[in-house]
Amino acid sequence: MTNSCLVAKLSHYIxxxxxxxxxxxxxxxxxxxxxxxDIVLDQGAETSDIYVVKTGWLYGHVRxxxxxxxxxxxxxxxxxxxxxxxxxxxxxVCYTAATDLALCPFPKNxxxxxxxxxxxxxxxxxxxxxxxxxxxxxRLRAMGQMSARDCVGLFFLQTKARLSITGLATGRWxxxxxxxxxxxxxVGLSTVSVxxxxxxxxxxxHIRREGRMLEIMRPEILGRELEFFDRHYKVDSxxxxxLD
Amino acid sequence: MTNSCLVAKLSHYIxxxxxxxxxxxxxxxxxxxxxxxDIVLDQGAETSDIYVVKTGWLYGHVRxxxxxxxxxxxxxxxxxxxxxxxxxxxxxVCYTAATDLALCPFPKNxxxxxxxxxxxxxxxxxxxxxxxxxxxxxRLRAMGQMSARDCVGLFFLQTKARLSITGLATGRWxxxxxxxxxxxxxVGLSTVSVxxxxxxxxxxxHIRREGRMLEIMRPEILGRELEFFDRHYKVDSxxxxxLD
DNA sequence: CGAACGCTTGAGAGGCATCAAGAAACGTGG
DNA sequence: CCACGTTTCTTGATGCCTCTCAAGCGTTCG
Numbered sequence: 001m002t003n004s005c006l007v008a009k010l011s012h013y014i015x016x017x018x019x020x021x022x023x024x025x026x027x028x029x030x031x032x033x034x035x036x037x038d039i040v041l042d043q044g045a046e047t048s049d050i051y052v053v054k055t056g057w058l059y060g061h062v063r064x065x066x067x068x069x070x071x072x073x074x075x076x077x078x079x080x081x082x083x084x085x086x087x088x089x090x091x092x093v094c095y096t097a098a099t100d101l102a103l104c105p106f107p108k109n110x111x112x113x114x115x116x117x118x119x120x121x122x123x124x125x126x127x128x129x130x131x132x133x134x135x136x137x138x139r140l141r142a143m144g145q146m147s148a149r150d151c152v153g154l155f156f157l158q159t160k161a162r163l164s165i166t167g168l169a170t171g172r173w174x175x176x177x178x179x180x181x182x183x184x185x186x187v188g189l190s191t192v193s194v195x196x197x198x199x200x201x202x203x204x205x206h207i208r209r210e211g212r213m214l215e216i217m218r219p220e221i222l223g224r225e226l227e228f229f230d231r232h233y234k235v236d237s238x239x240x241x242x243l244d
Numbered sequence: 245m246t247n248s249c250l251v252a253k254l255s256h257y258i259x260x261x262x263x264x265x266x267x268x269x270x271x272x273x274x275x276x277x278x279x280x281x282d283i284v285l286d287q288g289a290e291t292s293d294i295y296v297v298k299t300g301w302l303y304g305h306v307r308x309x310x311x312x313x314x315x316x317x318x319x320x321x322x323x324x325x326x327x328x329x330x331x332x333x334x335x336x337v338c339y340t341a342a343t344d345l346a347l348c349p350f351p352k353n354x355x356x357x358x359x360x361x362x363x364x365x366x367x368x369x370x371x372x373x374x375x376x377x378x379x380x381x382x383r384l385r386a387m388g389q390m391s392a393r394d395c396v397g398l399f400f401l402q403t404k405a406r407l408s409i410t411g412l413a414t415g416r417w418x419x420x421x422x423x424x425x426x427x428x429x430x431v432g433l434s435t436v437s438v439x440x441x442x443x444x445x446x447x448x449x450h451i452r453r454e455g456r457m458l459e460i461m462r463p464e465i466l467g468r469e470l471e472f473f474d475r476h477y478k479v480d481s482x483x484x485x486x487l488d
Numbered sequence: 489c490g491a492a493c494g495c496t497t498g499a500g501a502g503g504c505a506t507c508a509a510g511a512a513a514c515g516t517g518g
Numbered sequence: 519c520c521a522c523g524t525t526t527c528t529t530g531a532t533g534c535c536t537c538t539c540a541a542g543c544g545t546t547c548g
Contacts, residue, residue, distance in 0.1 A: 062385065064389070064471055065471060066389075070381070070384060070385050072384065083374065084374050084377050084378070085374065086370065086371060086374050086480070087371040087372075087378075087480055088374075088378070088479075088480055089482075092378055108482075108483045109482070109483055111367075111483050112483060112485045112486070113485075115366060115367055115484075115485040116363045116485045119359040119360045119363070122359060122366060122370075123355075126366075126369075126370060126373070129370070129373045129374070129377070130327065130329065130331040130332075133328050133376070133377060133380070134328070136377070136380050136384070137306065137314070137316045137336075137337070137380075139384060140314060140316065140380070140387060140432070141306065143384060143387045143388050143432065144314060144387050144431075145308070145310075145432060148536070179493085179494060179495090180494075180495070187388075188384070188387065189537090190536070190537055190538075192497085192536085192538080192539095193535090193536060193537075195495065195496060195497085196496090196497090198495095199497095227308055227309060229336075231332075231336075235331040235332075236291075236333045238352075238353070239353055239355050240359075241360045242356070391503080391504095392503080392504070423526060423527090424526075424527070424528095433504080433505090435526090435527085436504085436507095436528090437503090439528060439529085440528090440529090442527095443528080443529095
């Protein structure tokens with residue numbers, strides 16, 4: 001078997017054919033390394049490449065004129081970075097390494113043949129974008145009408161769910177390498193409010209921290225309270241094109 | 245020529261072939277009519293169909309347990325409704341008619357052949373989802389860190405930009421059939437705050453109202469102030485698969 | 489060992505939600 | 519075409535939540 005992260009993630013959803021595996025593995029031939037805080041692609045730069053995340057986290061963010069930063073998306077191993085910028089010649093967001101990072105770049109022109117020859121993979125990619133959109137709606141709901149505590153709690157539940165797909169969350173523990181400032185940028189809160197929310201969740205016995213690891217004590221209870229639904233566990237593939 | 249709304253919208257971005265036009269027109273064979281406030285598809289219902297919007301507006305929204313409603317997406321003539329629910333067997337959002345409405349439903353299984361035979365159309369659909377994602381990030385930015393006045397102003401600019409693509413905004417005027425309550429649901433504000441924001445924009449000479457029509461007096465100036473960028477005007481098609 | 493960086497906590501200010509009530513517009517049926 | 523009820527818009531008063539500013543502490547890394 002291949003040790004491709006992308007294959008690992010996709011296999012969670014459908015049984016990949018050997019042809020598909022080979023083709024996907026080819027996207028991960030080159031590898032680039034980045035250190036935490038490195039900028040992978042700056043806002044306004046040309047979006048000629050797509051990246052597969054091999055190890056580490058990175059995030060896409062936009063800075064507005066008052067200097068406030070908003071994290072638009074966070075990527076984990078197995079994710080495809082840059083699909084959301086396909087329609088733009090220059091990037092609308094800045095990609096920054098959240099941890100030390102290994103990325104596999106491939107030119108976005110490689111998608112041409114995939115679109116023609118691998119309609120089922122395209123359908124799966126398409127499905128992913130809809131999952132991400134649903135998650136983004138959850139974020140909108142959180143930012144618009146939930147308390148700071150609930151925003152942060154929901155963010156942790158979402159993160160854990162995403163990591164679980166590729167087996168990066170073991171049991172109730174998962175890594176949380178983002179600083180409280182970055183968490184704030186992700187959920188639209190100030191550092192101070194994030195800190196107070198975390199301490200409150202901790203005091204209530206919902207979470208526990210141990211270095212950069214986080215434990216959600218009773219995921220089901222917290223999830224029910226915050227109306228969290230794991231959008232990433234399963235996709236409906238009934239409309240996927242059949243294999244030839 | 246066909247009078248398909250979908251073809252009209254897509255033609256804004258690429259030159260469709262005759263084959264593509266015929267195929268798209270076939271999606272609009274059936275037509276259903278709804279009155280304002282009618283529910284087109286309820287949350288939790290099966291997502292077996294996709295719809296092309298022929299005339300009117302509709303919106304997808306989610307209601308949480310405290311009864312607060314969030315509008316996740318708004319659809320205009322020429323839009324495809326339901327693509328964002330493709331990956332789910334049952335709908336995560338509720339679709340409601342914002343005005344009287346004419347929709348053309350087609351089964352989502354019809355996508356199978358499109359995925360196989362029309363990779364260029366699929367690429368274009370894919371591009372649309374990335375545009376919508378970018379717009380959603382703008383909304384996140386607005387909800388998270390902008391004032392009520394700016395949220396509402398940005399919402400108007402975005403709406404006008406979307407309508408302009410299909411020629412539904414003439415000059416600086418465009419229709420705004422949504423009540424202030426619905427606008428509030430869309431941008432995450434209370435009705436009261438929306439009203440105050442509108443009156444402020446009006447007092448500042450940024451907008452003018454005439455029944456259900458809205459005029460943005462100096463779009464460039466307001467756009468620059470709110471850091472608005474029209475994401476829907478143009479797509480990069482360099483990575484699209486070529487025609488056979 | 490010193491200097492960033494990240495976490496924690498307090499105090500004060502401001503903006504938006506909420507509650508409430510009246511005015512205007514709309515729609516519907518007599 | 520008018521009368522009435524409903525929806526929508528408008529405005530004021532009050533309170534709460536989060537932001538901002540500020541300072542101290544702990545930790546990590548060069």
